Amino acid sequence: MTVRRRRPLYHSHTSPAFTKQRNPEMLVSPSTLNIAKWSRAEFVFEAESDPSHFTQSWVTATFSNGDDQKVVRGFYDDGGRFLLRFMPQSEGIWTFRTESNIASLSGITGSVNCTPAGAEATGPIETDETFHFRTASGKAWYPFGTTAYVWNYQSDAVQEQTLASLAASPFNKIRMCVFPKHYTYNFKEPQRFPFPGNITDGFDFSRFDCAFFHQLENQIDALKDRGIEADLIIFHPYDRWGFAEMDAETDRRYVEYLVARLSSFSNVWWSLANEFDLLRKKPMSFWDGVFKQITADDPYGHLISIHNWHNPPIHYTSNDHWYDQTDPLITHASIQHHDLWFVPGWREQFSKPIVIDECRYEGDVDCGWGNISGRKMLNLTWEGVCAGGYVTHGESYLSDDEIIWWSHGGRLKGESPERIAFLRNILEEGEAKRLSPWKGRSHSQWDVTIGHMGDDYWLLWFGDSQPGFKLLTMLPEGKEFAVEIIDAWAMTVERVTGTWRSGDRLPLPGRPGIALRMTAV
Structure with a gap:
């Protein structure tokens, strides 16, 4: 088979608006493609149109940037087009070289200059x-x-x-x-x-x-x-x-x-x-x-x-x-x-x-x-x-x-x-919340789901329960806490007057859908 174009065409994709058509106007052919970190580069190789390419043909490329290396698989996009896409995850110049069981698609080289990600980009x-x-x-x-x-x-x-x-x-x-x-x-x-x-x-x-x-x-x-x-x-x-x-x-x-x-x-x-x-x-x-x-x-x-x-088992056996x-x-x-x-x-x-x-x-x-x-x-x-x-x-x-x-x-x-x-x-809002379930055991806590970050941040969910007060026995000794009552349905947050300690008796609204947020002072 012969290749119609040895040098690949390049697509660069950021995040286009929702359309039903692809964007051929984005096709360019520079010596090095500039693309932001976590964006997508697309390389287009052309060969004879043959549906057997879906099952019989393959193309890959090895991208290198210093010691960082990625092997990327291409695919057949019908109509004689092979596409290969790359998402750079680190900045700098990435060079690539193709391999393929179609001789004329093997040994093609190119490069991508990965620039810093935009301010709003998050990556995977x-x-x-x-x-x-x-x-x-x-x-x-x-x-x-x-x-x-x-x-x-x-x-x-x-x-x-x-x-x-x-x-x-x-x-x-x-x-x-x-x-x-x-x-x-x-x-x-x-x-x-x-x-x-x-x-x-x-x-x-x-x-x-x-x-x-x-x-x-x-x-x-x-x-x-x-x-x-x-x-x-x-x-x-x-x-x-x-x-x-x-x-x-x-x-x-x-x-x-x-x-x-x-x-x-x-x-x-x-x-x-x-x-x-x-x-x-x-x-x-x-x-x-x-x-x-x-x-x-x-x-x-x-x-x-x-x-x-x-339903998943609590513990695995060979019969699960x-x-x-x-x-x-x-x-x-x-x-x-x-x-x-x-x-x-x-x-x-x-x-x-x-x-x-x-x-x-x-x-x-x-x-x-x-x-x-x-x-x-x-x-x-x-x-x-x-x-x-x-x-x-x-x-x-x-x-x-x-x-x-x-x-x-x-x-x-x-x-x-x-x-x-x-x-x-x-x-x-605020610092990252990395909640862990409270592992304490108390006869008065089985009706509430308790998450916390160390000793200083606590989030309690009462769900369908509607207690009129709560003994704060889960809190660590020797610390004072600001307490807020959250009504999850009404979407309100109410700060409770004063500070609170382990064992204090906290009055609650006595209705479902209430949470507590307690933060160490």
Whole structure:
């Protein structure tokens, strides 16, 4: 095969506005591309157009900057175009050289000058201090996520409404699927799929529908533009098209292609599956292999997890059917469970951040997972935070147009989002909050969830309990504390007169939804 252009063309991507079309006007061909740290460079190589490139051809590049080296996999974008994307994570001149099983695509060289990140740039999200998160720029980051599984498959109007709703919400992460979803309220046939074809004629699993991926990339960039992480669900069981039962080689090639296309997006997380244990034809060894494949192919080390359906065990045995969250390749535990009492135990057992990505949804659908009140959703969010973990929001209110947030996005209707924003603000204001669950034992404390940072900062959540007073026996001896009563539903903070010590009897309002913030004087 012959190459039409030996020198690559260059794309530079920051965070474009949400569009349905790519941006060819960004194509330039300098000797060295200047690009800010954590932004995305795209290199375009052209060869003869041949669909066999999807399965038979490969191209990689080794990027070097001093002792720092990244091996980046390219991919075929159809029409004779091979693309290779790079996200520099350190400043300076990065040089690269390609390798390929197409001789004319091998040995191509180029360079990228990585300039300092912009003032607002955060970079990818990382784990921090074992149980928490931070931005690559070093700022504490708190996952207040939501779920809209297939918002990316909806009409342009619904997608735009979803993005507007997210921009006005407290949510900085969204769980979303790559494949379409077959489930209650999800019976409309999508227009495009990751593979070319349709449910009537079948799908060509030897190729990818690049127009689908162009749109997905624009959607991920649109989320980035709004400060939102894309927690991408790679597999799920709710399927009528055959995507949940592809053969092993197709699965492998799909994962490889997905990582090659999307790992350079700074706001991507990898979620191997939603409810992986319902994909009954995929054994544990399959998931082991996918974890190894992604972590080997992703040069940037994005966050990666796997999500369950069956209730997780408290302690593992050889007969358990829940993925071992202690696996060092897993960056954080993504858990489905309705009882947040287990969070402290999971922290100790897994030694990594605990994210309850599904605990039930605020809504009124005829499903037990989707009909709790806004107060209950808020209660679970507060409880998870004070227990030292994090909780993902969900909403499933019935709608005449059957546009339900949990799956389609659209418009948020619930009572919890603005109150979750109030909690997020409490965590984000002032110094970084690295809460740990209180390990003290007292007969008078079982009705309250207590989080603290050392001896000097305490956050107590009473939830549905409504005591008229509280004995402050959890506080350390010899210190005085300023005490504030937080009404999480009314979104008010009231400073209590004076200072308070261990064992003092603190009067409380005697109503649900109250928290205490106590700070050492």
